[in-house]
Amino acid sequence: MTLVKTTYNRRSFLKSSLAAGGGLMIGFSWLASACSVNTPKELTIPDEWFEINAYLKIGENGVVTIFSPNPEIGQNVKTSMPMIVAEELDVDWKNVLVEQAPLDTVKYTRQLAGGSDSIRTTWSALRMAGATARTMLREAAAKAWNVSVEEVTSETGVLMHEGSGKKAGYGEFASVAAQVAVPEKVDLKELDDFSIVGTSRKNVDGMGIVTGKPLFGLDYKVDGMLYAMLIHPPAFGMKLKSFDPDEVKSMPGIKDVFTLKTFNDDYKRQWSDTISFNEQVVIIGNSTWEVWNAKLMLNVEWELSAESKISMAGWGNDYEVNVPAGLESTFGHIAKMKEMAKKPGEIVRRDGNPEEEFKNAARVIERTYTAPFLAHSPMEPMNFFADVKADSAVVVGPIQSPEYMGKSVAERLGLPLDKVEVQMTRMGGGFGRRLYGHFGVEAAVISQKMKAPVKLIYTREDEMTAGIYRPMYHAVYRAALDTDNNLTAFHVKMGGIPENALHANRFPAGALDNYLAESWETDSNISVGAMRAPGSNFNAAAEQSFLDELAEEMGVDPIQFRLDLLKRAQENPVGENNDYDASRYAGVLEMVREKSGWNQAAEGKSRGVAAYFCHRSYAAQVVDLVMENGEPKVEKVYNAIDCGIVVNPDAAVNMVEGSVVDGIGTAMYGELTFSEGQPDQNNFDGYRLIRYTEAPKKIDVHFVENNIHPTGLGEPPYPPVMAALANAMYKATGTRYYHQPFIKNSFD
Amino acid sequence: MAVFNLNVNGKTHQVDVDPSTPVLWVLRDHLNLLGTKYGCGVAQCGACTIHLDGKAVRSCITFVDSVGDKQITTIEGLSEDGDHLVQQAWLEQDVAQCGYCQSGQIMSAAALLNENPHPSDEEIETAMNGNICRCGTYLRIKEAIKTASKV
Known part of the structure; x- marks a missing residue:
């Protein structure tokens, strides 16, 4: 054991009713994905959960739920991150349930899928979360047994006092441990003592995946949800000129057709706000196919766009990106490259x-x-869900950079940041494409205008031809x-x-x-x-x-x-x-x-x-x-x-x-x-x-x-x-x- | 709009949709069977694979008015509890990365094994070549199919 100070992200150890409840869950598919899907048949769900910190809660029967903080894109962090917590908590992996945590920048460290950095940047925080909980359980037992905490040891979910021969499962002391003050120092395991980290554990969503459970963003649904699709200019260097909404507004299932501006003109974009076409036509209706049909029928006129500059809020200093006019072709790119290489x-x-x-x-x-x-081409096309109310918003879906999407959505809707809740679904791949969350902003703007929950869906063609x-x-x-x-x-x-x-x-x-x-x-x-x-x-x-x-x-x-x-x-x-x-x-x-x-x-x-x-x-x-x-x-x-x-x-x-x-x-x-x-x-x-x-x-x-x-x-x-x-x-x-x-x- | 009686996973469902609607969107939007995935819409990726009378078809180009009284099986209907041999083999090999394409892969694999219980490597590759896995789990899928074929 190595005694270390619990200085690392102590905020995580404050009580968080949001994480304990798994976020403000809405919609049947999310509940399904959060609970039943990953519950092995042999595991009994506790009657009561006791929240120890933002990363875990323990039931009265010793079953543990660990919240996986980062977006899951197929890199398997939803399994490996909880493994690190479970290692230091010292529990049997068979007694662990895993839930996706919502975005919470106060409680968690860098909730982002990018730079191959999920494990590296959270390794210490995840170990600390498990070790802190283990210490709190030991303190609870020490108090009840009237012995010093140093004499209380743990072994895979069991607390023990060698002198008196006393033993108890974590579940028995979970309610008391939840009240224990966060310790100033905790023991971390020696790396050689690891029994979970370094051993192969199967994907916690494996059963959900092979049985077709609604784990992904495109699967997320709520009652009364509308479907939306966008029409973007057919070529880079073009923009919207005009369109005639009347001819499709009367088509079956179509609710509305209008122009959508993703970012306001005076908005200083973040790094994650890359977008190819800021003004698009949106069609909203009752089902995917009805909207798709209307999208194919709509007559839209496009025109050449002029050279423009985009204001970006950089890391430390603001800058401008120049977007030239013109219709570019590969042969032109090749000629340009040959010319540039000579200079x-x-x-x-x-x-x-x-x-x-x-x-x-x-x-x-x-x-x-x-x-x-190259086009990233993740198998799940871009999509996002938004439910925007007068004073708050919930956005749900597949996103690699939820923190940044939350900021962009709040800014665009004119809501305080803490009134925008971001929930992460499993992602059907991303490869970097889902770092750029304009689709979440688009869904939010549409929901705000429609005053209804909306799912925005990109077709494969939309995705492959809309850039980034x-x-x-x-x-x-x-x-x-x-x-x-x-x-x-x-x-x-x-x-x-x-x-x-x-x-x-x-x-x-x-x-x-x-x-x-x-x-x-x-x-x-x-x-x-x-x-x-x-x-x-x-x-x-x-x-x-x-x-x-x-x-x-x-x-x-x-x-x-x-x-x-x-x-x-x-x-x-x-x-x-x-x-x-x-x-x-x-x-x-x-x-x-x-x-x-x-x-x-x-x-x-x-x-x-x-x-x-x-x-x-x-x-x-x-x-x-x-x-x-x-x-x-x-x-x-x-x-x-x-x-x-x-x-x-x-x-x-x-x-x-x-x-x-x-x-x-x-x-x-x-x-x-x-x-x-x-x-x-x-x-x-x-x-x-x-x-x-x-x-x-x-x-x-x-x-x-x-x-x-x-x-x-x-x-x-x-x-x-x-x-x-x-x-x-x-x-x-x-x-x-x-x-x-x-x-x-x-x-x- | 027209009314269709569809036999899906052993149950009859009535839907009132445009006759040109692909079965994919009937399943997903109208029957809440969300395991069948949209990937390309043009039968190039196989994410939407279902069984029609036991044969693997791409539901994104199978229109609802062409189904008639044929039996539709989706990933949700492949087994009660994920205990189909192919699903079990997928778990044993821990195949999935992102997992999005896997229900389509499993439906293609199950149809292959129905027709050819002991396929060779080449037969697996040819039969599965219409299913894309962007994460590149092809080797594990092949292992899983071989695992299932040995049972």
């Missing part, structure tokens, strides 16, 4: 004298890499070699439309005496946002392919090449601002070399390797494949991951498997193109996602075992596999894959 960029990092070394080089290797716009994409990227990598094939200088110039991807302080920065990183950006009216491992998802693909080619040109093994650079970065790093830990980076490369049997040839298979650091974790991968009809048949992907302590190992393996499949799909097939401002793909018939026949046959996952507090996992294995794939495909075909999607591999 000097903004120098982000410069070590030594790279310009001089390039002048003196015996040989310069230069390669260009590109990647297209992964940006389009371009990178030129250059390496200078001397006459002995030594690497003497390294240069990357990376840019994007309209945002850049460069991570200038990551490997190989720090390992090279002469290093130059430049970046550029160019305006576009196509909106973009974070997508799984933002920036990294291009950096890794490009840089790790370049390093592979460089190693080949230098005549060295690609893993040994990286390890030699990392050795330099570890022993004698260049510069002080290097993001990564060179020894942990080398550790995953060494592990994947061993696990894949890298030094033995894989019979009949072509192999490629890549590694990357992002979200404070390290991933190295080896891909084994054969090529058939120009497409890879991936036989096996070996993964070595260092993300610190692994909370729920089998679920962590699942996450890595999914990242590998997603990464291969992105690199091979992912592409959104534009003609005259209009996306050329609007559904899965045109926009290609990876399917069964294209997925790897086998994925091996190995975690580095250490006692480092957990870091990210949902994103880090996704970027490097793209390069490992490209490098293996080169071995099979003799062709280098510079341009995503690899099925095209062209940039013209």
